Amino acid sequence: MKYIKMMYIALLMLLQNFLVYASPSSNTIQVVYDFMSEKNKSTMENVLICKTGEHSSNLIFSKVLFFSQADMKTDARIKYNLSLPQVSSRENLALVFHYSIQDLPDNAPLARGDAFTMGVKLNNASIFTKIVNTKGWRYQYIDLTKYSGQNCELTFISRASNTKTNAVAQWGEPQVIKTSPSQLFYSFKNQLLLPVESVEFLIEDQIKDKGLSLINQSNEGPYQKKNMDQELYVAPGLNPTDKSGRSNYLYFAVDDKFIFDGNWANAAVTLEYLDRGKLPFNMEYDSLDMTIEKDPKNPGAFKEIRSELGFGNTYKKKIFTYHLLDARFANKTNACDFRLIGSEYYIQKVTVSKLYPRLYGPPAKGK
Numbered sequence: 549m550k551y552i553k554m555m556y557i558a559l560l561m562l563l564q565n566f567l568v569y570a571s572p573s574s575n576t577i578q579v580v581y582d583f584m585s586e587k588n589k590s591t592m593e594n595v596l597i598c599k600t601g602e603h604s605s606n607l608i609f610s611k612v613l614f615f616s617q618a619d620m621k622t623d624a625r626i627k628y629n630l631s632l633p634q635v636s637s638r639e640n641l642a643l644v645f646h647y648s649i650q651d652l653p654d655n656a657p658l659a660r661g662d663a664f665t666m667g668v669k670l671n672n673a674s675i676f677t678k679i680v681n682t683k684g685w686r687y688q689y690i691d692l693t694k695y696s697g698q699n700c701e702l703t704f705i706s707r708a709s710n711t712k713t714n715a716v717a718q719w720g721e722p723q724v725i726k727t728s729p730s731q732l733f734y735s736f737k738n739q740l741l742l743p744v745e746s747v748e749f750l751i752e753d754q755i756k757d758k759g760l761s762l763i764n765q766s767n768e769g770p771y772q773k774k775n776m777d778q779e780l781y782v783a784p785g786l787n788p789t790d791k792s793g794r795s796n797y798l799y800f801a802v803d804d805k806f807i808f809d810g811n812w813a814n815a816a817v818t819l820e821y822l823d824r825g826k827l828p829f830n831m832e833y834d835s836l837d838m839t840i841e842k843d844p845k846n847p848g849a850f851k852e853i854r855s856e857l858g859f860g861n862t863y864k865k866k867i868f869t870y871h872l873l874d875a876r877f878a879n880k881t882n883a884c885d886f887r888l889i890g891s892e893y894y895i896q897k898v899t900v901s902k903l904y905p906r907l908y909g910p911p912a913k914g915k
Contacts, residue, residue, distance in 0.1 A: 575731045575743055577904055580641065581630050581724040583704075584613050593625040594618050603718055605648035606683050608813055608836050608874055609908050610720030613704070620711035627703045632724065634697040640729050641692040643668070643702070644742065644905060646685045646720030646814075646873075647678070651713075658683060659710065664717040667705040670695065681709075685720060685873050685907055687814065689732075689740040692724065721905035733818070735871035736855050741816055743901035747806050750897045751782045759803040760900055763884050768797050774894060776822055777863070781894035794827065794891045799884040802900050807877045807885075810836045810909025812902045815875040817886060819868045820897035825859045829890025834881045836874040836909050849880035852889075865896065873907060 583590075584600040592598060598615040617624040635641055649664050651657065663681035667674060668690070675690055706717035725742075732740050747759025751773070762782060764770050769785030784796035802808075807815060813836055835851035842850040853870050877885040888895070 575727070575745065577742070577744065578726040579723050580633060580726050581628075583628060583719070583722040584611065586628065587613065587626075589628070591627040593627070594622045595624050595626065598626065603650060604910075605650045605685050605718065606837070606874075607910060608685060608810075609910065610646050610685065610718075610905070613719045613722055614716045615704075615706065616716050617706070617708060620708060620713075623705050623707045625703050625705050627701055629699070629701055630724070631699050632692065632695050632697065633726070635693060635726060638728060639693075640727050640732070641696050641724060642727065642742075643675075643690040643692055643722070643724055644688065645722035646687050646718075646905060646907065647680065648683060648685045648718045648720065649680050649715050650683060650718055651715045658715060659713060661710045662713050662715045663709040664715070665705075665707045665709070666717050666719075669703040669705065671701055672703075680717070685814075687739065687741075687871070687873065687903075689742060691740075720907070723905065725904075733816075733869060735816065735869045737871065739871060741869070741871060741901075742904045743816065744904050744906075745806075746899050746901040747803060748897060748899040749800065751780050751895070759806050760898060761801045761803075762898075763799040763801050765797065765799050765882060765884075771798055776824070776894060779896065781822055781896050783892065783894050784888070784890070795889055796891060798888045798895060799882065800886055800888075800898060800900075801879065801884045802877050804879075807875060807900070807902065809878040810874075810876045813873060813875050813907040813909060814903040814905065815872045815877075816899075816901045816903055817870045817872065818899040818901065819870075819888075819895060821866060821868070822894040822896070823859050823862045823864050823866050824894060825892050826861055827859070827891045828855075829888055829893045830854050831870055831886055831888055832881060833872060833886035834876045834878055834884075835872070836876045843880070846880040848874075848876055859893075871903075876909065 596616045596618040603612045667677040749760040769787040772783050774781045774783045784798050787796045832850045832852045835848045838847045840851045
């Protein structure tokens with residue numbers, strides 16, 4: 549009887565681990581101040597129009613705050629007075645937002661010379677400034693932890709370089725949030741990213757359903773399992789359709805219940821790999837960027853991020869993160885969502901994360 553009880557407890561623990569491990573991992577994000585919902589409490593200077601709503605940049609949508617100048621020769625400003633809460637040593641305060649410029653209506657091209665200087669000031673000190681002259685969302689995370697417990701004045705600023713422009717500067721879902729520093733990680737461009745929830749593929753584990761699957765594409769060379777320094781990795785097989793030897797692929801598919809058809813376009817793909825060799829590898833993915841026409845039947849598929857992730861041949865494990873602002877993941881990359889491309893590389897773990905704040909495709913698909 550004692551032996552049966554021990555077996556039952558062991559089985560219960562194993563089942564519990566499986567359920568936790570197979571489900572997307574999630575993080576806690578608390579919104580401290582939402583600038584869109586508090587718009588009526590702001591002070592506006594040189595603002596002709598100020599609106600909140602759903603707008604796009606390159607047909608990728610966000611909930612936005614946008615405002616235009618009354619006098620085109622002077623900055624437009626929206627000021628907020630806010631009290632930042634005190635946080636513990638295990639918490640961070642941050643200002644997060646996407647930003648872009650967009651001609652109206654949403655799908656109109658920018659006029660020649662359209663550009664905006666976009667900035668944020670805290671207590672009259674600049675904490676962000678960018679000149680933006682192309683469409684498309686950018687992402688920003690600004691740490692405000694040192695201001696916790698203080699009363700602050702925060703100002704959004706925009707100024708058009710073209711005095712006859714029809715474009716507007718857009719702030720996508722600007723918020724002050726509270727989160728844990730342990731949730732943050734960096735993209736390969738050294739941008740702090742904030743995950744909401746994640747799914748992963750791990751080669752050591754034989755459970756396939758973790759929300760991310762490695763897919764065998766036998767016509768381009770089946771993947772191989774490799775034991776390196778007593779650890780298991782997956783490597784691409786030789787692609788018989790490529791004579792250069794530099795286009796060997798690993799294909800991955802994200803569970804459609806996690807991300808599908810652009811319903812969460814702000815995402816990250818993190819690789820844990822073995823630093824062996826010297827030739828770089830890159831990634832192609834299924835995107836919402838309709839200017840990508842590698843597959844005429846599926847515009848947006850096979851968009852490449854040329855990170856040129858190279859190797860120092862140190863035989864050490866390393867981590868690398870791609871940040872995507874236009875992920876579609878509708879299975880348009882040879883029936884998968886993304887693929888790695890290179891000559892010889894060894895992958896141990898891949899994680900796909902939804903990032904905060906959300907971006908999404910056209911509302912009919914994104915809601």
